[in-house]
Amino acid sequence: MIYQAYQMLADLIAPLQAATDDAAASCAASPMLASGPAFAREWCALLEWSSLVRLRHERPPFDIPAVRGNGASGASGARVAVSEEVVLATPFCSLLHFRRDTTPGQPRVLLIAPLAGHFASLLRATTATMLADHDVYLTDWHNARDIPLSCGSFGFDDFVAQLISLLGWLGPGTHVVAVCQPAVATLAAVALMAEDRDPALPRSMTLMAGPIDTRINPTRINALAVRTPLAWFEANLIDTVPARFEGAMRRVYPGFVQVCAFLSMNLDRHIASLIQAYQYKLDGETAKAEAIRAFYTDYFSTMDLPAEFYLETVSRVFQQHALPRGCLTVAGRRVDLRAIRHTALLTVEGENDDICAVGQTEAAQELCSALRPNLKSHYVQTGVGHYGVFAGRRWATQIYPLLRKLIHETEQRCVEAAQPVHG
Structure with missing residues (x-):
């Protein structure tokens, strides 16, 4: 094995x-x-x-001791200390809060990291940049090899349910940012919350380099998934955790393979x-x-994925294209993206992305057909590949200002909507 x-x-x-x-x-x-x-x-x-x-199998530290805060105009201000705190823990995920020694009141953001073979620390630069203007929480997914079998399974539906639960815990007024693979689950979670009129429905949703519709400009990864039977993935890529670890005998997609x-x-x-x-x-x-x-x-820091989550993601997202075809179900409920009417949407892509090609994330714009045009925006960053969408100079100087603007304008609309009408 x-x-x-x-x-x-x-x-x-x-x-x-x-x-x-x-x-x-x-x-x-x-x-x-x-x-x-x-x-x-x-x-x-x-x-x-x-x-x-x-290869290593533990999450590296985020090591963000301080960030430079921004003023209302975006100008750099004084450096403020940052401390990292687990505010909610489940068997498969910890919700990290990057608490800053500064006056509260900045927009609250849930940053959703991929569960795709790397630890959430891959979003260190994303987190550090956003901390200048936002109160940032992040999904720190656990290495499946360290999760005992007694904790049960964790599939695609569980991933969506976890996101809804975290947003519910954070409460109304949260903005959500999904990087890469969780874009599909995030879109599904927001649609279900909108349909349920959940008070914790996010005010805005940013999807960055996510595989919303991989039929568009398919990459080598997309083509491999389509032409390869799911049984092949299960037979050749799924294995069991060795006996020496807490998750012994759990079926996983090993991170080192990914x-x-x-x-x-x-x-x-x-x-x-x-x-x-x-x-x-x-x-x-x-x-x-x-x-x-x-x-x-x-x-080079790798984490194992629960086998059921990996296989269901391959099947639903990359083979069936269930979300763009309108046939994605979560816990028996069909996901209807037309239910999204009030959550502002920003989609971001990288011109040279060979993992999630141009057009695949933008597909969310058309799928969210009930969302007013003034609540939708799309941006393609020239000269960057997949990782350049959420890390590096162009992320910090060109992409992030657009995300910050979306959140700021959304917050302003909410404030204006809450003002009493006189006359």
Whole structure:
């Protein structure tokens, strides 16, 4: 079995990895080595690079000690401290609150991270940017290998129910931002809440690089899902967690399989990026090297997915295209996107996205046919791929201002609507 074989190999090389980590830490702690002769600097850079390129199975820390707050005009203000707090925990997810030492009152945002093989820390830059203007909560999905079988299963319907539950706990006035894979579940959750006239219905919904309709400009991933029977995915990609972990015998889609698949799609680009980080380290360009190191620390941190959630997502989203065809059901209820009438919608795509192509997220605009045109907006960011939609310079300087504007204008409309009418 692939998981058992992988774990055996990981155990065999663990002592070597530990020794490499210790040596890399010694180099980092010794300024003389880091700034010494060429051979010493090359050795230190090689050790750091070797320490980086490996799979890990725990979430890296968010490490957002402070952010620079923005004024009403968007101008940068003083730095404010940030503390991370779990405010609600379920077996499969923790709701993180990034609490800031500042006056409350900024719009509340639920940032929905993907459950797709990486930890929520992949949205570190997204979170840090949004904290300047918003009260941010985030879904921190748990590694399925650490969830005991006694906690039950977790499928697509459970994912949607979890989102509705979290929004209900946060209460009225929340804005929701879904990144990549959870866009479909988020759209379904909002539609069901709208149909139920749920008081916690989000005021706005931003869907970023999400697979709403993968029939549009299908990528290699989309094409593979369509032409491959679901039984193949179950037979070849699903395995059981080894006995040594809390989730022993739970059926999962191993995160290391997902990450290896992503790596294979753009292997040359990843190798070039890692070599560039090595060169930056040698040249003393610390900030550039650190940016690449930070990305790959998250990229190589993998988490397992519950098998039922993975298979149901492949089937409903990528094979049946159930949501855009109007036949998606959640817990026996058909999802009717025409029920969404008051939640403002922003969809964002990346011009060069090879995971979720241009047009796939925008499809939500037409599907939400009962939403007034002034409550809908769409944006395509030129020059970025999938990760550039929610991290990096263009996210911070071009995409985020649009998201902030949407939330601000939505808040303003709600304030005006609540004003008493005189005369």
